[in-house]
Each structure stands twice: as C-alpha cells, then as structure tokens.
Amino acid sequence: MHRNPDPAAEAVTPLSGSRMKLIARAFAGCPDRWQNVVRMDPDTRWHLRLHSADDHDVWLESWLPGQETGWHDHAGTSGVLVVARGELEERISVLNGVMTQVRHIPEGAARRMRRRQVHHLANVSLAPAVSVHVYSPPLGATRGYEIGAMGLMRSPWTEAGRRLATRRSRLQ
Numbered sequence: 001m002h003r004n005p006d007p008a009a010e011a012v013t014p015l016s017g018s019r020m021k022l023i024a025r026a027f028a029g030c031p032d033r034w035q036n037v038v039r040m041d042p043d044t045r046w047h048l049r050l051h052s053a054d055d056h057d058v059w060l061e062s063w064l065p066g067q068e069t070g071w072h073d074h075a076g077t078s079g080v081l082v083v084a085r086g087e088l089e090e091r092i093s094v095l096n097g098v099m100t101q102v103r104h105i106p107e108g109a110a111r112r113m114r115r116r117q118v119h120h121l122a123n124v125s126l127a128p129a130v131s132v133h134v135y136s137p138p139l140g141a142t143r144g145y146e147i148g149a150m151g152l153m154r155s156p157w158t159e160a161g162r163r164l165a166t167r168r169s170r171l172q
C-alpha cells in the first residue's frame with residue numbers, strides 16, 4: 001500500500017463513484033463547457049483542470065491517435081472517466097502485473113478508476129479523443145509503473161497534478 005503524498009487530501013470525505021460519474025457525465029455531455037478550450041497537441045498529451053473543489057476536481061484530456069499515459073496509479077485518489085469524443089482503450093494490471101485486462105471505452109461510456117488501481121490509457125484508434133476525468137479527493141499526483149519479468153514495479157517518476165508521462169506508441 002502506498003501513502004498518499006498529499007495529507008490534506010485525506011482530510012476530505014471522498015465522493016462516491018456514482019456521484020463522480022454524474023459529475024463526469026454532466027461535463028462530458030455539455031460540450032459548451034469544453035469544446036472551445038480543448039486542444040490537441042502532437043508533442044504531448046494535453047490536459048486542463050476544468051473545475052476544482054475541496055472534495056473533487058474535474059480534468060479535460062485530449063488524445064491524438066497513439067497517445068497514452070503509461071502505467072500509473074493516482075496516489076490514493078479514486079476517480080471516474082467518461083469519453084466525451086472518440087474512444088479509448090484501458091489496460092488494467094491484474095495479479096500485480098502478471099496479467100492485464102483490456103477494455104474498450106467507447107464514446108459516452110464511463111469507467112471507474114479505483115483507489116489502488118494501476119492502469120494504462122491509450123487512444124489506439126485513428127481519430128482524436130476527448131475525455132473528462134473526475135477525481136475525489138482531488139488528484140495530488142500520479143505515480144508511474146513498469147511491467148517487467150517480475151510483474152509490476154514502480155518506476156522512478158512521480159509527478160504532481162495531472163502531468164502524466166507522455167509517450168507515443170505506434171499504431172499497428
């Protein structure tokens with residue numbers, strides 16, 4: 001188990017998954033709240049915090065084809081994402097990285113991101129995608145992982161906020 005690097009985040013009562021899903025769907029389903037601010041960046045995965053409160057925050061993310069997060073967790077925060085445009089693929093570490101589950105997230109679908117879950121998100125489609133992410137408590141950091149011969153291992157990078165490592169993957 002990993003300690004949350006932000007002690008203040010543990011002082012708030014986290015929102016329920018259903019509440020986070022409602023908020024994410026409300027933002028994703030209202031393009032007027034994000035379509036004029038969303039950007040697509042070919043060099044780095046783009047994100048913007050749309051809303052901040054004591055007990056949660058809301059992030060807008062864009063994904064060009066091939067952009068991905070790398071394996072990561074959310075340092076003790078849970079969340080829900082909704083794909084507002086396009087589609088994403090999620091890989092979830094199972095049995096400490098010995099196995100992975102792959103899930104397709106189509107436009108309009110929601111996915112829960114559990115507190116200790118290690119996952120990997122990517123746009124493996126040929127079209128840009130946009131997603132809305134709600135985190136509660138607010139996201140303090142993301143921590144990277146690698147999957148090697150011994151399964152899941154922490155990688156050196158830990159970044160504040162939503163600055164996930166950005167890597168490009170080749171489409172097959």
Ligand SMILES: [Fe+2]
Nearest residue numbers: 072074113119
């Ligand atoms: Fe994530």
